Amino acid sequence: MKSNLKTRLIPILLYRDGLIVKSRQFKLFQTVGNPFAQVARYNKWDLDELIYLNISKNKNFFYDSDIQTTSSIGSGIEILPKKKIDVYEFVKLLSKNCFMPLTYGGGIDSVEIARKILKSGADKICINSHAFKDNKFITDCAKEFGSQAVIVSIDCKKKLDKNIVFIEGGKLDTGMDILEWIQKAEALGAGEILVNSIDNDGVGRGFDENLCKLSIEKTNIPVIICGGAGQAEHFYDIYKKFKPHAMSAANIFQFTENSYQNIKTELKKNKLNIR
Amino acid sequence: MRWCKKCVYPEVAVDFTFDDQGVCSGCLSKSDTKNIDWDKEWKDLVNLVEKYKSKDSSNYDCIIPVSGGKDSYFQTYIVKEKLKLNPLLVTYNGHNYLDIALENLKNMREIFGCDHYFFTPSRDVIIKMNRLGFKLTGDMNWHNHAGIVTVPIIVAAKFKIPLIIWGEHTLDINGKNFLSEKIEFTKRERDESFLRGYKMKDFIEKTEKLTRKDLQWLQYPSDDEIKEVGVRGIYLGNYLKWDGNHNFEIAKKFGFKTPLKPFQRTYRIASNLDDRYENGVHDYLKYVKFGYGRATDHASRDIRLGKLTRKEGIEMVKKYDHVISEDLYHWLEYVKMSEKDFWEHCDTLRDKRVWRKENDVWVKDNIWDEWKKNAP
Numbered sequence: 001m002k003s004n005l006k007t008r009l010i011p012i013l014l015y016r017d018g019l020i021v022k023s024r025q026f027k028l029f030q031t032v033g034n035p036f037a038q039v040a041r042y043n044k045w046d047l048d049e050l051i052y053l054n055i056s057k058n059k060n061f062f063y064d065s066d067i068q069t070t071s072s073i074g075s076g077i078e079i080l081p082k083k084k085i086d087v088y089e090f091v092k093l094l095s096k097n098c099f100m101p102l103t104y105g106g107g108i109d110s111v112e113i114a115r116k117i118l119k120s121g122a123d124k125i126c127i128n129s130h131a132f133k134d135n136k137f138i139t140d141c142a143k144e145f146g147s148q149a150v151i152v153s154i155d156c157k158k159k160l161d162k163n164i165v166f167i168e169g170g171k172l173d174t175g176m177d178i179l180e181w182i183q184k185a186e187a188l189g190a191g192e193i194l195v196n197s198i199d200n201d202g203v204g205r206g207f208d209e210n211l212c213k214l215s216i217e218k219t220n221i222p223v224i225i226c227g228g229a230g231q232a233e234h235f236y237d238i239y240k241k242f243k244p245h246a247m248s249a250a251n252i253f254q255f256t257e258n259s260y261q262n263i264k265t266e267l268k269k270n271k272l273n274i275r
Numbered sequence: 276m277r278w279c280k281k282c283v284y285p286e287v288a289v290d291f292t293f294d295d296q297g298v299c300s301g302c303l304s305k306s307d308t309k310n311i312d313w314d315k316e317w318k319d320l321v322n323l324v325e326k327y328k329s330k331d332s333s334n335y336d337c338i339i340p341v342s343g344g345k346d347s348y349f350q351t352y353i354v355k356e357k358l359k360l361n362p363l364l365v366t367y368n369g370h371n372y373l374d375i376a377l378e379n380l381k382n383m384r385e386i387f388g389c390d391h392y393f394f395t396p397s398r399d400v401i402i403k404m405n406r407l408g409f410k411l412t413g414d415m416n417w418h419n420h421a422g423i424v425t426v427p428i429i430v431a432a433k434f435k436i437p438l439i440i441w442g443e444h445t446l447d448i449n450g451k452n453f454l455s456e457k458i459e460f461t462k463r464e465r466d467e468s469f470l471r472g473y474k475m476k477d478f479i480e481k482t483e484k485l486t487r488k489d490l491q492w493l494q495y496p497s498d499d500e501i502k503e504v505g506v507r508g509i510y511l512g513n514y515l516k517w518d519g520n521h522n523f524e525i526a527k528k529f530g531f532k533t534p535l536k537p538f539q540r541t542y543r544i545a546s547n548l549d550d551r552y553e554n555g556v557h558d559y560l561k562y563v564k565f566g567y568g569r570a571t572d573h574a575s576r577d578i579r580l581g582k583l584t585r586k587e588g589i590e591m592v593k594k595y596d597h598v599i600s601e602d603l604y605h606w607l608e609y610v611k612m613s614e615k616d617f618w619e620h621c622d623t624l625r626d627k628r629v630w631r632k633e634n635d636v637w638v639k640d641n642i643w644d645e646w647k648k649n650a651p
């Protein structure tokens with residue numbers, strides 16, 4: 001549904017095997033750096049929210065201080081663990097150093113894990129593949145933590161004019177049309193839907209309008225649109241047309257100094273109802 | 276160990292990623308530039324700088340951070356002669372200038388008729404920073420990288436000159452970014468990539484007894500100061516085709532000179548003259564840590580530019596990467612350190628993914644042996 005509230009602007013950080021990366025179409029991953037350094041910058045930039053997604057190759061959560069030898073080893077955070085830590089310790093550290101509402105996603109495939117992630121300091125969880133494979137998981141999470149704490153993330157790809165849902169980091173074609181899955185996820189108790197276009201991901205040529213239109217107009221819960229923002233105008237265009245609850249992006253916020261506030265200022269100058 | 280299928284970078288090279296075909300992010304980023312419409316980029320740049328021209332000539336139009344090398348000549352030439360701006364040149368002098376490089380710098384500001392802010396920290400402090408940099412970060416030139424990305428921003432904030440025009444976006448060498456993303460200078464990139472996560476306070480410690488007062492030049496302006504002036508650092512390399520060899524030709528036309536003696540660790544003669552250790556012992560430390568050196572950097576760039584074949588590149592790596600250069604002894608004398616101490620500390624820096632000990636000698640896999648792995 002269209003939003004009658006102020007639209008939120010939400011940066012996403014992608015964590016992959018110990019480092020923050022940028023992604024292009026879920027295929028190419030370029031190193032950004034230390035898992036906490038950009039969080040420290042975002043703290044200064046007064047974000048509405050932050051979504052932190054673990055997209056590691058490693059099935060198990062992976063953090064090892066050794067990998068930091070190739071990158072930064074201390075920026076933005078006072079103590080970077082010098083040992084291997086598990087995902088809960090990691091989220092604890094992250095939330096301690098994150099002064100904005102934090103959503104954590106990636107590898108959450110049981111209520112137990114979700115509970116521990118939230119207990120470690122995340123404000124919301126973001127679920128994807130497992131929710132698709134076991135629909136009851138959405139309902140269980142919503143019952144346990146409340147819908148407001150559950151974001152269902154959906155990645156899709158164009159196939160002959162249809163938007164098909166892909167899971168497992170874009171690797172597995174489910175054959176299901178996005179509309180079907182979005183409406184199902186809503187009925188099962190999702191609080192918000194994060195819709196990402198694999199084709200537009202990291203390309204910077206703008207959002208997929210058709211996908212935005214579909215997902216915003218056919219649901220009654222907030223939709224966070226994602227995938228393709230390369231400049232402030234892209235947010236402007238999509239806002240003007242569909243007025244989404246939230247617009248998000250990963251790469252663009254890392255290109256220039258003070259990017260988040262500059263983009264917001266630009267949008268507000270054009271009288272958009274942005275938070 | 277894997278190496279890029281197209282250039283000669285190893286998998287462990289700092290900040291690189293490889294795609295499924297075994298091609299490094301640097302080569303991918305470079306091939307992405309084929310789609311760039313350079314005429315349009317140039318027009319964008321002209322429009323962009325127009326906004327920053329001082330309307331009443333009450334201030335400089337921009338800052339160019341320069342070392343006086345071939346790329347500095349090229350930057351100044353473009354900014355002054357082509358964009359017709361009135362720049363203030365800014366240099367951090369890390370006490371490592373070769374005589375010829377200092378002459379080049381002086382000639383450059385004179386031939387282009389520019390004002391020049393030449394900042395020199397105290398010699399005692401820099402000797403201490405050399406020692407500490409080596410011990411703490413494994414890089415005696417840490418202060419140099421830090422100074423280069425701090426002093427121009429301090430000057431921008433103090434003189435209230437918003438636009439800083441950097442040269443090459445070096446981060447496309449490792450493919451961290453695509454040129455089309457129009458990356459600009461950010462504090463995070465400074466802290467993480469140039470300062471490698473170390474901060475001023477790491478250097479205020481017991482052994483060298485440096486204090487905050489000694490390190491004023493490391494004090495990055497606050498976010499508020501940056502915002503107030505609107506400081507913004509753009510990269511020329513995002514707006515025009517960047518080729519070090521081409522820049523060298525331009526620089527020569529304006530009197531740029533190269534040293535009579537070639538470098539011991541690379542075949543290129545005109546790169547990194549501003550710092551006596553940059554192609555020497557500083558770079559050797561990269562080899563100690565990650566198993567590759569400047570010849571790998573230069574050969575990879577020249578392969579991407581079509582100036583070398585991969586086979587020729589591998590020859591350069593084989594010839595130069597392992598060489599211990601004589602400036603090591605200059606440096607040891609400069610900081611009063613014994614050679615034994617130097618090598619002992621070096622061994623603590625070696626990356627375990629690269630080096631292993633065989634019969635008490637450090638060995639690693641080499642690119643010229645890569646065929647062995649694929650052999651039946």
